[in-house]
Amino acid sequence: MPKNGGTERILFGHRPYWWVQETMIYPNQSSPCLEQFPITCETGPGSPSGHAMGSSCVWYVMVTAALSYTVRWKDKSAVTLHRLTWSFLWSMFWIIQISVCISRVFIATHFPHQVVLGVFAGILVAEAFEHTPAIQTASLRMYIKTNLFLFIFALGFYLSLKLLDIDLLWSVPKAKKWCANPDWINIDTTPFAGLVRNLGALFGLGLGINSEMFITSCKAADLKPLFSIIVTP
Numbered sequence: 001m002p003k004n005g006g007t008e009r010i011l012f013g014h015r016p017y018w019w020v021q022e023t024m025i026y027p028n029q030s031s032p033c034l035e036q037f038p039i040t041c042e043t044g045p046g047s048p049s050g051h052a053m054g055s056s057c058v059w060y061v062m063v064t065a066a067l068s069y070t071v072r073w074k075d076k077s078a079v080t081l082h083r084l085t086w087s088f089l090w091s092m093f094w095i096i097q098i099s100v101c102i103s104r105v106f107i108a109t110h111f112p113h114q115v116v117l118g119v120f121a122g123i124l125v126a127e128a129f130e131h132t133p134a135i136q137t138a139s140l141r142m143y144i145k146t147n148l149f150l151f152i153f154a155l156g157f158y159l160s161l162k163l164l165d166i167d168l169l170w171s172v173p174k175a176k177k178w179c180a181n182p183d184w185i186n187i188d189t190t191p192f193a194g195l196v197r198n199l200g201a202l203f204g205l206g207l208g209i210n211s212e213m214f215i216t217s218c219k220a221a222d223l224k225p226l227f228s229i230i231v232t233p
């Protein structure tokens with residue numbers, strides 16, 4: 001088994017801009033030339049797309065929450081309005097997702113299946129959040145404990161695999177090797193930077209949910225908690 005054969009399955013997915021340089025499927029160096037852009041050289045694994053996942057997750061929460069608000073309108077004209085709103089919001093949702101997906105594929109940082117997977121993974125995460133009331137009612141202390149657990153688990157997992165000579169950061173050297181311009185390598189895109197940013201977002205959610213401003217705005221407007229977090233300035 002090649003050295004990275006296992007890790008590519010744990011944190012998996014080649015990105016087109018390096019895959020096309022390394023694959024053996026094109027005979028006699030006839031591999032296509034993929035143009036790179038200043039935002040092409042992401043250093044993490046490609047599957048699923050983080051941008052597609054983040055975008056579909058946030059927009060899914062906003063659209064479903066807005067629709068659950070309009071569904072309370074009872075009279076007949078309101079039903080028509082609700083249908084129009086439904087069509088408009090879901091059309092916007094898919095236009096945004098398709099635009100994100102096409103742009104990620106266009107800049108050669110993703111294969112099509114990776115962005116499609118990202119969109120559906122984002123919707124799944126949003127559904128899981130909406131159907132797990134504990135996420136929306138947990139105390140700040142619980143959020144801090146969860147953050148610590150996730151950080152220690154990720155670090156422990158990384159170090160344990162390192163001892164077994166499996167490198168979870170296998171994608172970083174590939175990005176450095178095949179990026180057309182070293183200035184386009186952004187260290188913020190490494191898996192550990194992403195982990196710290198995501199833990200920061202989770203901590204921010206805990207802070208927000210437990211803030212006085214959130215509690216009063218959520219009650220006053222009778223909004224779904226997650227939607228309220230997004231619209232509260």
Ligand SMILES: O=P(O)(O)OC[C@H]1O[C@@H](O)[C@H](O)[C@@H](O)[C@@H]1O
Pocket residue numbers: 042044045046048049050051052054104109188189190193194197198
């Ligand atoms: O997988 P993509 O679409 O290239 O997105 C990668 C990005 O995904 C985000 O979720 C991470 O927070 C970033 O650190 C990372 O750069």
